[in-house]
Amino acid sequence: MTMPTVSMTVNGRPVREEIEGRTLLVELLREKLGLTGTHVGCDTTQCGCCVVHVDGMAMKSCTMLALQCEGAEVTTIEGLAQHGAPLHPMQAAFRQHHALQCAYCTSGMVMMALDIVRRHREPDEATIREELKGNICRCTGYHNVVLAIAAGARAMAERPG
Amino acid sequence: MALAGGQTLLREMKRGRLSPTSLVDLGGLVPRDVALRDGAVWIGAGATHAKVAASDLLQRRFPVLAGLVAHIGDPAVRNRGTLGGGVAANEAAGDYPAACLALDATIETTARRVTASEFFAGSGELRTALEPGEIVTAATFPVTSHAAYVKFLNPAARYAMVGVFAARAADGSVRIAVTGARAHGAFRWPEAEAALGAVFAPESLRDVRLPPNGLVEDLFADATYRAHLAEVLARRAVELAVMRTQGVLVLSHGSSR
Numbered sequence: 001m002t003m004p005t006v007s008m009t010v011n012g013r014p015v016r017e018e019i020e021g022r023t024l025l026v027e028l029l030r031e032k033l034g035l036t037g038t039h040v041g042c043d044t045t046q047c048g049c050c051v052v053h054v055d056g057m058a059m060k061s062c063t064m065l066a067l068q069c070e071g072a073e074v075t076t077i078e079g080l081a082q083h084g085a086p087l088h089p090m091q092a093a094f095r096q097h098h099a100l101q102c103a104y105c106t107s108g109m110v111m112m113a114l115d116i117v118r119r120h121r122e123p124d125e126a127t128i129r130e131e132l133k134g135n136i137c138r139c140t141g142y143h144n145v146v147l148a149i150a151a152g153a154r155a156m157a158e159r160p161g
Numbered sequence: 162m163a164l165a166g167g168q169t170l171l172r173e174m175k176r177g178r179l180s181p182t183s184l185v186d187l188g189g190l191v192p193r194d195v196a197l198r199d200g201a202v203w204i205g206a207g208a209t210h211a212k213v214a215a216s217d218l219l220q221r222r223f224p225v226l227a228g229l230v231a232h233i234g235d236p237a238v239r240n241r242g243t244l245g246g247g248v249a250a251n252e253a254a255g256d257y258p259a260a261c262l263a264l265d266a267t268i269e270t271t272a273r274r275v276t277a278s279e280f281f282a283g284s285g286e287l288r289t290a291l292e293p294g295e296i297v298t299a300a301t302f303p304v305t306s307h308a309a310y311v312k313f314l315n316p317a318a319r320y321a322m323v324g325v326f327a328a329r330a331a332d333g334s335v336r337i338a339v340t341g342a343r344a345h346g347a348f349r350w351p352e353a354e355a356a357l358g359a360v361f362a363p364e365s366l367r368d369v370r371l372p373p374n375g376l377v378e379d380l381f382a383d384a385t386y387r388a389h390l391a392e393v394l395a396r397r398a399v400e401l402a403v404m405r406t407q408g409v410l411v412l413s414h415g416s417s418r
Contacts (some may be wrong), residue, residue: 021184024171033207044174045238046318063171064241068164068186119215121376133319134235156252 011079026061048135051108058115077107093152101140165246206245227407256348262338263326308399327398
């Protein structure tokens, strides 16, 4: 049986791959495209380590079939800043505020943070905490993550253009 | 098998509880609008929770429904999950099914229009009255001014350990729906509805008990505790509904009130 082909744009680059129908988006990203910045934590739609953007919205890539992304624009953590270029303001805020310890959850946290900013611009602390319901950190806790998202949102609002 | 947002179905497939030989992605096939039609809110099956929760129309005309949807899952799940998937999956702790039952929603499918009470009366292994090949296309919710939803969150995964939706329709009929308490999904609570029929006030529920037989038991809550939660949350929901604030209240361990 021939395998289906899926086409999408990943981090601005057109991608076309033959995959098994059951392939999850996160499997395509990590195993076919080598974009291992997106992680699999719980594999049950709870922890948020696998969050990427599909057509500009945060989604859990462990709970989507790659075939459902036909024609979509997908952005992963690797797509936020070019290699060697300055970090995205949200990434810089995570670094500045030490919003990570082991960093396993960090790429999902950053991608969710950008979705929070998309919808709330400059969210207050309560909003950030509520919005992080689907992103779980099991080591450093949430305090610095919340500070970083608020700072990142401020930096993005002040960014020219 | 039909695949909507996949936020339930793909999880069930990973667990091995479902293993369909083929999936048909409904994305783009079912309507996804939110509209006001004859005093009722009509929501297309393909409308994501994020879209419904952010709908100006819904926030203005039916904030309790917008508020309920704004607390389904988490933001990433809401960007993906849909009304159609939520009602067709009828998860044990689903929020939409409770709203459908209490607000006397009508579920529209490719074959018929069916009341929520009939739709969610699945038997045996079936979670809904959907027939093979039948697809949910929309749901219609009559706008109800006396309505409120109160849920108490599971301490870890933050779904409704128990949730109660209380509503009194324009004709005076009262519907109380409980979610999270039975494995088969949300259900109406006739004894509570009868007690509230005469006087729609929290005091009317003082002596109404939900029998714990058949309620879900897990490491977070035994059946007796779930029954107690349902009784307390029902009084809170009626209290909110009487105030006509169209409220949604989300409680968890450590909530101050």
